[in-house]
Amino acid sequence: MKKSTFLVIGGAGYIGSHLVKALIEQQEQVVIIDNLSAGSASAVLGGELIVHDFDDREFLDNLFSSKHFDGVFHFASQIVVSESVKDPGKYYRANTAATLTLLEAMRDHKVGPLVFSSTAAVYGEPLYTPIDEQHPTNPLNPYGRSKLMVEHMLADFASAYNQKYIALRYFNAAGADPQARIGESHDPETHLIPLALQAISGKRPPLQLFGQDYATPDGTCIRDYIHVDDLASAHILAIHHLNNGGASGIFNLGSNHGYSVNEVIQTAARVTGKDVPLTYAPRRPGDPASLVADASLAKKTLGWQPKYTDLNQIIEHAWAWEQANS
Numbered sequence: 001m002k003k004s005t006f007l008v009i010g011g012a013g014y015i016g017s018h019l020v021k022a023l024i025e026q027q028e029q030v031v032i033i034d035n036l037s038a039g040s041a042s043a044v045l046g047g048e049l050i051v052h053d054f055d056d057r058e059f060l061d062n063l064f065s066s067k068h069f070d071g072v073f074h075f076a077s078q079i080v081v082s083e084s085v086k087d088p089g090k091y092y093r094a095n096t097a098a099t100l101t102l103l104e105a106m107r108d109h110k111v112g113p114l115v116f117s118s119t120a121a122v123y124g125e126p127l128y129t130p131i132d133e134q135h136p137t138n139p140l141n142p143y144g145r146s147k148l149m150v151e152h153m154l155a156d157f158a159s160a161y162n163q164k165y166i167a168l169r170y171f172n173a174a175g176a177d178p179q180a181r182i183g184e185s186h187d188p189e190t191h192l193i194p195l196a197l198q199a200i201s202g203k204r205p206p207l208q209l210f211g212q213d214y215a216t217p218d219g220t221c222i223r224d225y226i227h228v229d230d231l232a233s234a235h236i237l238a239i240h241h242l243n244n245g246g247a248s249g250i251f252n253l254g255s256n257h258g259y260s261v262n263e264v265i266q267t268a269a270r271v272t273g274k275d276v277p278l279t280y281a282p283r284r285p286g287d288p289a290s291l292v293a294d295a296s297l298a299k300k301t302l303g304w305q306p307k308y309t310d311l312n313q314i315i316e317h318a319w320a321w322e323q324a325n326s
């Protein structure tokens with residue numbers, strides 16, 4: 001069978017590198033563009049890595065003129081919500097305007113389809129839970145708005161130029177490669193599971209637990225943690241869906257199950273056999289009490305079936321990666 005060639009933009013980052021791994025395992029040809037501002041070349045387990053900014057029309061023109069791609073995955077973005085509030089220009093430039101450069105280049109060279117990394121942050125404060133794709137979008141910060149604007153651009157480009165796309169709204173990406181070759185490593189790190197595990201290993205100060213007065217059963221925030229390998233498998237199904245004539249669209253990716261911050265901390269203690277060093281802090285601004293996905297549309301339409309639905313296993317993989325990486 002003829003293998004495909006895919007372009008992965010931001011493929012040296014946390015989620016992108018897990019997609020590259022999955023594509024390589026399926027013997028696909030992969031070209032990765034990453035400027036390594038946040039990702040790492042060592043996270044790219046195969047394929048051809050081009051170290052370059054993707055927001056460069058001449059560069060994209062040369063690339064698209066010289067190589068054929070059967071699809072593009074776009075992961076490269078700025079992701080720190082608090083920074084987006086202080087420096088929105090950076091987010092609209094890197095996440096929104098740069099993606100417009102990509103969309104126009106893809107349009108002019110007739111390259112497609114595109115799978116885009118969106119986020120549950122487009123929903124804002126939930127009006128009901130679990131959240132399906134029909135839930136109104138009302139992002140609470142420039143990060144969420146910078147991604148939602150891309151979703152609007154994608155829909156407009158699809159109707160004007162027939163450019164096919166799928167936007168995947170991730171809930172909380174977590175876990176690591178089960179063989180601990182790659183995993184989560186952000187700088188700055190803001191995510192609960194790596195911060196809790198690195199507090200245990202002594203690499204970081206005690207975890208600050210943000211808010212114990214939410215309207216949830218134990219007072220701490222509830223989130224839907226989804227294994228990064230399950231996110232990767234959804235991307236592959238999404239591109240095949242489009243290449244097999246499926247319609248463009250938007251899908252939630254989550255586990256349909258919420259865990260409180262306290263439950264995550266208890267699970268981290270169980271998995272590692274050590275208590276999480278903790279301090280208690282006020283609520284972090286902009287954190288909704290509960291975010292849980294209804295991901296039934298992705299399951300029904302794409303045939304997606306997450307493999308790692310147990311939080312113990314997700315944290316076991318993250319812990320093995322932390323140990324391998326320290």
Ligand code: UDP
Pocket residue numbers: 172190191192193195207208209210211221222223261284287
């Ligand atoms: N959280 C926390 N301490 C931290 C980081 C996160 O208590 O140092 C909480 C945060 O308030 C949220 C949950 O953990 O309720 C998940 O946060 P994370 O930043 O991992 O993901 P988000 O849901 O913000 O995308």
